[in-house]
Amino acid sequence: MTETTSQPIPSQPKRNLFQQLDLDVRLLGMIGAFVILCIGFNILTDGRFLSPRNLFNLTIQTVSVAIMATGMVFVIVMRHIDLSVGGVLAVSSAVMALVQTKLLPTYLGLGFDNPLTWIIAIAIGLCIGTLIGAFQGWLIGYQGVPAFIVTLGGFLVWRNSGWLFTSGQTIGPLDKNFLTLGGVNGTMGEAVSWAIGIVAVAVSLWAMISSRRGRISHGFPAKPAWAEGVVMGIVTAAILGFVWILNSYDIPTRKLQRMFEAKGEVMPEGLQVGYGLPISVLILIVTAIVMTIVARRTRLGRYIFATGGNPDAAELSGINIRFLTVKVFAIMGFLCALSAVVASARLQNHTNDIGTLDELRVIAAAVIGGTALAGGAGTIYGAILGALVMQSLQSGMAMVGVDAPLQNIVVGSVLVLAVWLDIQYRKRMGAKL
Amino acid sequence: MTASDTKSAKQRRADGDTPLVELKDICVSFGGIHAVDHVSVDLHPGEVVGLLGHNGAGKSTLIKVLSGAYQMDSGEIRINGDKAVITNPRDARTYNVETIYQTLALADNLDAASNLFLGRELTTKVGLVDDAAMEAECRKIMGGLNPNFRKFSEPVSALSGGQRQSVAIARAVYFNAKILIMDEPTAALGPQETQMVAELIQKLKAQGIGIFLIDHDVHAVMELCDRASVMKNGQMVGTVNIDEVTDDDLLSMIILGKMPAQIAAE
Ligand SMILES: Nc1ncnc2c1ncn2[C@@H]1O[C@H](COP(=O)(O)OP(=O)(O)OP(=O)(O)O)[C@@H](O)[C@H]1O
Ligand SMILES: [Mg+2]
Numbered sequence: 001m002t003e004t005t006s007q008p009i010p011s012q013p014k015r016n017l018f019q020q021l022d023l024d025v026r027l028l029g030m031i032g033a034f035v036i037l038c039i040g041f042n043i044l045t046d047g048r049f050l051s052p053r054n055l056f057n058l059t060i061q062t063v064s065v066a067i068m069a070t071g072m073v074f075v076i077v078m079r080h081i082d083l084s085v086g087g088v089l090a091v092s093s094a095v096m097a098l099v100q101t102k103l104l105p106t107y108l109g110l111g112f113d114n115p116l117t118w119i120i121a122i123a124i125g126l127c128i129g130t131l132i133g134a135f136q137g138w139l140i141g142y143q144g145v146p147a148f149i150v151t152l153g154g155f156l157v158w159r160n161s162g163w164l165f166t167s168g169q170t171i172g173p174l175d176k177n178f179l180t181l182g183g184v185n186g187t188m189g190e191a192v193s194w195a196i197g198i199v200a201v202a203v204s205l206w207a208m209i210s211s212r213r214g215r216i217s218h219g220f221p222a223k224p225a226w227a228e229g230v231v232m233g234i235v236t237a238a239i240l241g242f243v244w245i246l247n248s249y250d251i252p253t254r255k256l257q258r259m260f261e262a263k264g265e266v267m268p269e270g271l272q273v274g275y276g277l278p279i280s281v282l283i284l285i286v287t288a289i290v291m292t293i294v295a296r297r298t299r300l301g302r303y304i305f306a307t308g309g310n311p312d313a314a315e316l317s318g319i320n321i322r323f324l325t326v327k328v329f330a331i332m333g334f335l336c337a338l339s340a341v342v343a344s345a346r347l348q349n350h351t352n353d354i355g356t357l358d359e360l361r362v363i364a365a366a367v368i369g370g371t372a373l374a375g376g377a378g379t380i381y382g383a384i385l386g387a388l389v390m391q392s393l394q395s396g397m398a399m400v401g402v403d404a405p406l407q408n409i410v411v412g413s414v415l416v417l418a419v420w421l422d423i424q425y426r427k428r429m430g431a432k433l
Numbered sequence: 434m435t436a437s438d439t440k441s442a443k444q445r446r447a448d449g450d451t452p453l454v455e456l457k458d459i460c461v462s463f464g465g466i467h468a469v470d471h472v473s474v475d476l477h478p479g480e481v482v483g484l485l486g487h488n489g490a491g492k493s494t495l496i497k498v499l500s501g502a503y504q505m506d507s508g509e510i511r512i513n514g515d516k517a518v519i520t521n522p523r524d525a526r527t528y529n530v531e532t533i534y535q536t537l538a539l540a541d542n543l544d545a546a547s548n549l550f551l552g553r554e555l556t557t558k559v560g561l562v563d564d565a566a567m568e569a570e571c572r573k574i575m576g577g578l579n580p581n582f583r584k585f586s587e588p589v590s591a592l593s594g595g596q597r598q599s600v601a602i603a604r605a606v607y608f609n610a611k612i613l614i615m616d617e618p619t620a621a622l623g624p625q626e627t628q629m630v631a632e633l634i635q636k637l638k639a640q641g642i643g644i645f646l647i648d649h650d651v652h653a654v655m656e657l658c659d660r661a662s663v664m665k666n667g668q669m670v671g672t673v674n675i676d677e678v679t680d681d682d683l684l685s686m687i688i689l690g691k692m693p694a695q696i697a698a699e
């Protein structure tokens with residue numbers, strides 16, 4: 001204990017700008033890489049990549065994988081893995097499609113596009129996903145079958161169960177209300193989007209201020225006020241900037257005309273209306289916030305991270321690791337079903353191959369986002385950013401016209417490179433994890 | 434305070450009071466190895482019982498039965514005279530058994546406060562984990578245990594061995610233990626911190642807490658304990674009153690596995 005020999009308290013060592021701001025350097029690195037990627041593609045596509053239209057599409061394409069990636073963070077933090085997420089997504093999607101196109105309208109006689117249909121379908125889908133996840137978690141936690149094996153089996157079982165239920169047919173068109181959850185068919189318009197953005201800014205600033213007050217009232221060291229101000233400024237700009245981008249993608253004139261005609265009105269000449277925030281993106285944002293709160297501010301989250309850091313210690317502290325495993329996989333299953341809602345609504349049908357290869361995308365997103373496969377470390381926002389990076393890479397290359405095999409080669413290499421960089425970074429920082 | 438509260442542990446034993454803890458005829462085996470072989474010990478309130486023995490003698494295994502980490506194959510645990518059923522660490526906590534494990538059992542990726550409160554987090558009114566309150570409590574207790582401890586916001590993997598040990602000790606004493614198990618609590622501590630732990634043991638003893646202390650340092654055992662039990666190869670060599678033996682007696686019990694009287698007779 002060299003540190004504790006009685007010496008005068010050392011003065012605070014000189015800290016660099018980043019340390020003073022107390023920003024996550026890793027996160028900044030990822031954002032930096034993402035920005036470079038975007039600018040690069042933008043140059044290669046003559047400005048098409050960073051057009052509002054493409055950014056809008058990129059956002060809604062990312063949602064499904066990003067939702068699942070937040071759950072994968074918990075799974076990997078617990079030192080497990082889930083290879084079945086694409087399969088669970090597929091079977092949940094199949095069940096929801098059957099419920100809303102066959103069971104409710106025909107057998108229960110609710111008719112098509114009944115306002116209850118989408119709610120019942122989604123509720124059933126979410127239950128199915130959660131139950132499947134809980135069952136897999138039970139096999140892993142209570143029966144001791146490794147997660148790799150359980151979910152590898154699940155990978156085959158669930159996707160093909162969906163196939164069996166639907167006899168391999170594409171099911172659609174889906175319920176009208178259900179389709180609004182897919183992205184482009186359900187956006188909130190400019191005014192509501194701005195309002196949501198402003199509320200989001202207010203809530204984040206309030207959260208930061210109250211956390212700072214808490215630290216100061218307990219007499220803990222807090223970062224300097226100017227640093228706090230800078231971070232608040234960045235957060236405000238990021239939220240409002242995001243809303244601004246989504247608002248600047250205008251609904252195509254012909255589509256707008258049809259919308260007016262549907263209401264029996266005539267569209268004013270030269271009217272421009274932005275899409276605004278898609279509901280699916282709002283679902284992702286809410287998921288991210290809830291998952292972040294669970295991770296940081298609930299016992300459940302604390303136990304997940306403790307178990308990932310040292311399972312024996314967690315057990316000796318009285319944590320029921322087995323039940324915790326069930327809970328984590330149940331959450332994962334729930335999120336797969338939620339993704340199934342967004343994915344099938346976006347495609348407007350249930351197809352057999354929905355969510356194919358999603359398990360790899362989801363794991364890659366979590367890992368690129370800094371979730372350590374050794375367990376015990378990972379963030380929700382990192383995983384979402386990871387999903388965004390992966391999606392940008394893929395659509396960027398498609399826009400540039402890179403051949404499919406080369407696209408996959410690049411994505412695979414980037415995954416390995418990202419993890420290698422992360423390891424180098426952690427070594428530099430001297431962290432053991 | 435009633436009269437019985439002020440009695441010394443020695444007096445209690447002499448009066449035949451019900452012990453705080455009785456471990457009776459405990460057996461634990463791993464595969465074919467009898468790690469603990471028909472071992473019995475007891476502990477009175479306000480008493481410190483030292484557990485001694487060579488590496489692999491079975492000391493940690495024995496106390497892990499009491500702390501709920503291991504299940505015994507046969508035997509009986511009595512707490513305040515009543516049969517206690519301890520099948521996991523949560524059960525042990527309900528009997529106010531707290532343990533400082535030899536391996537410390539810390540989650541390396543969490544900070545000191547999160548480890549201190551692991552499994553018993555303080556929460557806000559809405560049920561969220563209250564990190565600020567936990568850090569405040571953690572600063573308070575660490576102040577009395579290791580005043581130079583300052584790394585409150587780093588994960589414990591960034592702490593020195595002794596600092597980690599301080600966190601483990603803080604966790605065991607924070608929650609009003611009645612029965613405290615300390616498995617080599619000072620193994621990584623410097624002289625000053627070891628002294629503070631010695632003082633802490635005296636203080637807890639005065640509060641009527643019963644302590645099992647596992648330590649390889651015979652000298653420390655002589656200083657802190659009321660009785661010492663020596664184990665060898667999973668079996669109990671014997672239990673002696675500290676004021677009736679010398680350092681050398683204890684050493685020869687550990688090494689030869691025989692009671693001082695036996696050795697004298699030979
Ligand atoms: N989980 C386990 N699985 C198998 N064998 C074990 C296990 N834990 C302990 N043992 C064995 O039980 C015996 C007693 O071990 P124990 O840890 O109780 O010794 P100890 O007296 O605490 O030793 P030390 O002074 O080195 O801490 C040893 O032979 C050990 O190898
Ligand atoms: Mg031991």
